[in-house]
Amino acid sequence: MNPAGRTTEELLAEVARLRSRDLPVRGGQVTAYVYDTGRAEVHEAAARAYFELLEVNCLDPTAFPSVVELERQVVGAVADLLGGGHGIFTSGGTESIMLAVKAARDAAHDAAHRARPNLVLAVSAHPAFHKAAHYLGVEVVAVPVDLETYKVRARDVADAIDENTIMVVASAPSYPQGVIDPVEEVAAVAAAAGVPCHVDACVGGWLLPWLRAAGAAVPPFDLSVPGVTSLSCDLHKFGYAPKGASVVLFADPAMRRKAYFASAAWPGYTIVNATVQSSRSAGPLGGAWATLQALGREGYLELGRATLEATVRLREGLARIPGLRVLGEPESSLVAFAGDGIDVFVLADEARERGWFLQPQLSYAGIPANLHITVTGVTLAGVEDLLKVIAExxxxxxxxxxxxLPEGLVELVAATDLEALDEADFAELASSVGVDLRPEAGQPEMATVNAILDALPAAAREAVLVRFLSAVYAI
Incomplete structure (x- = not known):
């Protein structure tokens, strides 16, 4: 920290320098993590509204009534599109999911104490459910997916439900292959067992209705489906809002109240929180509100048409590239493809050299290693360039x-007590497989790293990833 402080110009120049190694957030060459409308004026409106509300604190809505009105409008728009309900604006899909799990856990506890509450979900369900379960003391019961469709089967869900099940999960779509679980069937078996059913529509909630309007065959998936009791929808994905914007909807307002937290067991100010966070900026709420208002229904319809066309052209183009195959029949704009005689991890590094980021996905539960592409509103303009890069x-x-991989390397990594290594030792281990963790080193080739991770069991992968993150942030 500079003792005398620094000027705005100096600070912005430093930020620009630091961002010079980042992936670009506009233009569509990064096919994960970022969502781009291709319309600069929309992003500008969102940024300005975000800034105007940056210092407004959502902690106390009686102090800042603008928070209440903006949240009512944003949550109301999501509810109108997705079958009604009563919602909470959150910081992202993980928080939305955590609140849904908390509400189900607390409701189950009130109804009949469960010593070992569990969630029943597919192996393709987002890890945010595992994270919520970890934080909230809930077990996860994972069931397989059909290895042709990559969808969960309702009968497998029904078989997994027991007296300790507090929630069943269906995905619309599941992120890995972009397919929609049979929500009507899953919700029916959950309802028959007297168990809540949550639909994870974090990716699809603000996408699938517009794809349907553009002509895509999208099955029912929202709160209008009998048996669906809650749903999560991220607005910082296909709502194109700035990061930090999601909504969780509950069919029953009593269940929404189970997501809240209140405490009067102290002599300070009143504590009642709708979210996991207490103090939080209203900036993301303002950015989401402004994005919805700036685009409007017609804007989202046009983005839906462009996204659907780009997805169709991408899938058709991939089918023409020897050695590549799309996994399943994606009903969304998430497309995953595997390689036959082609190492997809090497392919990803080659694409990165050509200026494009394709997201690697490790093999798991019978699903092969693959590369994931999220098609957004801006993809259509560059889809032929993307296909050319993939083919090359x-x-x-x-x-x-x-x-x-060197003989014995995977076994060595699996047998190493990573907790016994300090940050320098782990950095040296990473360097031995070609990963330089120094900030100035830039992005390393990741094919070898991904190949090692792919060969490890899930628990060992997780241990390596935790140490990797710790080493990245080491001071």
Missing amino acids: SAEAARERGPVV
């Missing part, structure tokens, strides 16, 4: 061949 990268990966 696939050919280069074929010529390079798959990653060949």
